[in-house]
Structures are given as C-alpha cells and as structure tokens.
Amino acid sequence: MAAFANPFQEKNDRKLSTAELIQALRVDIAGELEAIYLYDAHVRATDNEMAKKVLADIRDEERAHVGELTTLLRKLDPKEADLFASGEAEVREMLGDDKGAAPAEGTATVGSLIDHS
Ligand SMILES: [Fe+2]
Numbered sequence: 001m002a003a004f005a006n007p008f009q010e011k012n013d014r015k016l017s018t019a020e021l022i023q024a025l026r027v028d029i030a031g032e033l034e035a036i037y038l039y040d041a042h043v044r045a046t047d048n049e050m051a052k053k054v055l056a057d058i059r060d061e062e063r064a065h066v067g068e069l070t071t072l073l074r075k076l077d078p079k080e081a082d083l084f085a086s087g088e089a090e091v092r093e094m095l096g097d098d099k100g101a102a103p104a105e106g107t108a109t110v111g112s113l114i115d116h117s
Pocket residue numbers: 032035061062065
C-alpha cells in the first residue's frame with residue numbers, strides 16, 4: 001500500500017477536523033493510485049483473458065474513486081482546488097488545448113498523451 005504514515009493506527013475518540021480530513025483524503029487518493037498501478041500491472045502480467053477483464057474493470061473502478069475523492073478534496077479545500085485548476089490551465093495552454101481554442105495542427109492534447117493500452 002501507500003508509503004504514507006498511517007494517521008489512524010491509534011484508537012481515536014474524536015472526529016477529524018477538516019484539515020485532518022483533507023490529509024486523510026490525500027492518503028486515500030494515494031491508495032487508489034497505487035491500486036490502479038497494481039491492478040494494471042496484473043492485467044499486463046497475465047494472458048488469462050478472464051482475469052484481465054475482471055482486473056481491468058476493478059482498475060477502472062479505482063480510477064473513478066480517484067475522481068470522487070479529488071472532487072471531495074476540491075470541495076473541502078477551495079485553495080487547493082484553485083491550484084489544481086491553475087496547473088490544469090497551465091498544461092492546457094502549453095498544449096494549445098485551452099477551452100475555446102482548438103489545438104494547433106499536430107499539437108498533442110492532454111487526452112492524446114494518456115496511454116490507454
Ligand atoms: Fe477504490
């Protein structure tokens with residue numbers, strides 16, 4: 001699993017503060033990303049089509065979980081959401097993929113750079 005320290009090893013009789021919850025979500029997201037990596041490695045490592053199909057489906061469910069968790073993180077931490085948006089806009093601009101502007105001929109889009117194999 002993720003190499004982050006586990007902040008929940010001790011019994012805790014109180015609820016998380018918002019700041020602690022945000023940190024917990026980061027750990028959760030890291031766990032989902034690691035799960036995606038591992039399931040994908042297993043898909044690539046076997047020729048068993050049944051296993052490939054099931055593991056790929058689970059991997060993609062983990063991808064959806066990353067989306068759910070990052071959306072929740074953005075809601076809980078608007079400053080971080082602004083920084084995420086800033087980084088996304090920077091890359092879109094770099095690739096000529098910003099909203100309303102068509103990519104220049106021969107310019108890669110964010111989606112085209114993702115390995116979907
Ligand atoms: Fe998950």
